[in-house]
Amino acid sequence: MRIALLTERADFRTWSAEGSWCARLAEGLPEHEFELCPLEALPGTGTDVPSERVRLRAAERMRRGPVLGLRRRRALAAYGELVSALADQRRVESFPDALYALADAARGGGITALLRSGAAVDTLHRAWQAPGASLAAEAGAPVLQDALVAADLLERALRPLSLAWQEGGPERVDLCHVLGGGPALLPALLAKRFHGVPLVLTEHGLHLRERLRGYRDAPYGLPVRALLHAFHLQLAKEGYRQAGLITPGSAFDQRWQEYCGADPGRIRVVYEGTMAADRPEAGPEPERPTLAWVGPIAPHGGLLEALRAFGELRERYQGLRLRVFGEIPPGAEEYARACRAAAEEFGEDARFGGWSGPAAAGAGWVVLLSGSEGPRPRLLAELMLTGRPVVGTDVGVMRELLGPTGLLVPPGEHGPLVETCSALLGDAERRARLGRAGRQRAQELYAVAPAVEAFREVYLELAGQVAPVPEAAAAAPTRRPQPFARPAEYWLGVRTG
Template sequence: MRIGLITEGGYPYVSGDARLWCDRLVRGLEQHEFDIYALSRTERQEDEGWVPLPAQVSRVRTAPMWAAEDDGAGYGRRARRRFAEHYGELAAVLCAGGLAEAPEDGSALEADRFGNALYGLAELARDEGGLVGALRSEAAVRALERACRSRGALRAAREARVPDLLTVAAQLEHALRPLSLDWYEDDGLGAADLCHATSGGPAALSGLLAHHFCDVPLLLTEYGVRLRTHYLAAPDASPAVRALLATFHGRLTAEAYSRAALITPGNGHARRWQERCGADRAKLRTVYPGMDASRFADVGESTDCADPDSLVWVGRVEPTKDLVSLLHAFAEVRKEETKARLRIVGTPAGSEGAAYLGHCKALAAQLFPDEAEGPHTVGDNPVSFEEIGDPELLSLADAYASGAVTVLSSVVEGFPIGLVEAMLCGRATVSTDVGAVVEVIGGTGLVVPPRNPRALAEACVALLRDPERRERLGAAARARALELFTVEQNVAAFHGIYLEIVSRTPVRRVVLDDSGDPLPFAVPAEAHVPGRWTERPHGLVARGGPARPQGAPVRATTIPATGGAR
């Protein structure tokens, strides 16, 4: 079958989020044909290029989310009236507030109004050209203002000032950029048998439009719930801005959940969020991320330990990892186990991570003053800060093999990839109870409350003193990881889901002859088998929407995949 894989800030870009997961999925399903539709987040991401692409990727179409170019489409009176109607309706729904989380909340009508307004804007963009200029216009701001001042609007919306309205209008223009793309024709996403959006937000919106215009079924995968990110974003924004944008993203998420054929959360934590945000439980299929177990096979199958007195932390250095609590916990561990050492292996995440790393090094020197060479350096200090590639840690597997117990001290975590890596290495683990940790561990490690150094220390001491228990937990952890979290199980799950969706989707393409009548058997079954089995007869056209009268308003590129980096 032909899969339209829609990504945002991800595959096939070298620095893309979830790049490895998508690449493994595409390579693992070589019996299918993939078209990649990629929304880039930054200009730098585009400049860095793509990863090498396998032969089953037929083409790649890209468009930037970081910039939008007005195509200069001049709307006539009728088009301006259509825009005012649909955008005004969208603004009215946002100012009414509420989320379509459950049928009993009485918001089904509001959900229909939101969907009608959204698709009305998309149809306007398809018929008349892009929406960039219209969404940035004074008319859009005035429509928001009228909705905010209308009777029955949210209190926070009624209190919106001009700067708030300008901010909301700009954010809506950014979020609605996929409406202006030319991806939704028969030679684009309309040619796919299935659209697979790898995240919520803009990627899911593109899948919604393919479903609306071409009846292509939508599969939505979320390893991190995008709506939760929006709720936590912009804490310094005014109440009006937060309320209006939260309603918009909530409505868009509910619409995607409603229209998707199936939804695949990456863990139970994400699944519970999706259910609270309106997802139908019958549509949910939990599919865990797939890890390359072969990288850790040598360490996992060996019972040797480089240092039975060492604790190891591996990951990106940033405040949410709460290394401060880990250092305080290790100070308690040293009181009980004087030979214990702590190895912190990771690289800082941006400037904030670099500053946090400096703070942690200073704290380590302060907590162990008699063993440090200076106030801000770590020499013989029992805490070492290292990176992958150091002489003693040439690989990620070597990092986990360097200690007896792997520790995770995060206060915020989605799916704990580092924890799964430690499990594949057969290491006993001590983790904080955040995100999907308990679900991943499944009883094969110790779990303590977050921000509790004393509990963390007690769990670490218990495992350092009991090598037999460590060995039992490590073996059980490796067996669990091999059963649930490998690339093979991930690919097999999605292969089955693809077949399930397509098997219950009616044939959509109707081929017409020269007189405009349907042509029977024009798309035989062989057309769905990988390979060039059929060629469309000359002069026949597939039934679809009208051709765009003007060029794509958002700068987009279509580049045939050549199997290599751009």
């Protein structure tokens, strides 16, 4: 099969470079032809991609030309209906139809310029302020400035509607595999809607949740954030409805997807394979007892709680040190200064080392994660692969991935954190036992081969399903697809005989 890997990422080289997730998938499934389709290709990169199994399609190629006459009126009407579906909870079910109507109007080109026009801003503002709009009642009535900002952000999110790659002809693909969700879903949704191309959605961390976290500190008014939240929520729900199979990176994300309306029968948890599973574990423990704290230096990272616990542990263990490994997210500078001020009383015993990868966990006897939101699953797996025992807060994927190989404490409470770390610092045999068990568990869950084999089965399952009749062919019965007209070996590129 020809499989399009659709991603929102602009730094596509990190996806296609040797050892990356996309490259491992392509190399592990040589019976398929993969084409990487980043929505925001870096300028000047052409098709020079390191992996010869993954090549870049011209995703930056947009349809050009103005939107005029009847098509312009149709596009503005569809855009108004889409915004109305976001602003009024009573009309939310019309979101998919409005989205596809806007996409149909975008086929002739020029939709990007239209959505930035004054007419589009007026259409958005009127729909947003319509009587009974629940969003305005909850988040506040939008002013003209809100409409200008929201129009710009919505145009960026809807820009993939102008991509030309999903049109018919020799460049057709047999399957769309969306990585991460969000706007990358749009071309795949259109390919399914207009051409019957099946869709697989993989989320290594819920895209919608990350969007919501990003909007917390975004420099937009509350009405704008509420409107963009509603858009990404409805886009995620439509993606879950249309995907033939959904492959979250953890059971924790699966529960979020089901909460957003995903069908449990179409979900397959596939842990993200990592090359770190084959790396050797960290070396011997440091001579002095040391805690290695890992996480974002932000309020949800829990560093202040860890520093408070460290202060009490120093009274029990002479010479105890704390090494902090993390980055400061935008907007958390004040919190980072408070953490450094709190650490000053410990002198050289508490050092900030910056983030240098999961191998930094080897600098401690125990790896400490005290955040209130939990780490990314792959990061936690790579920390476990160092062979150091992990103490973490019972949030997110921590319980699922650690299982019986780590120790969990309630978030935001330094007392249990003190007692748990103390128990491990005083028991070398237990540290070694938990570290080995954690490494073995991470190797089982995050090895590359099981992940690749899981997607081989996913693709086979979708290839065996009868595709729905595309809308474009519905009026031409003679062009209806014929199930089983070709043997399965044809689609897999297998030569028999």
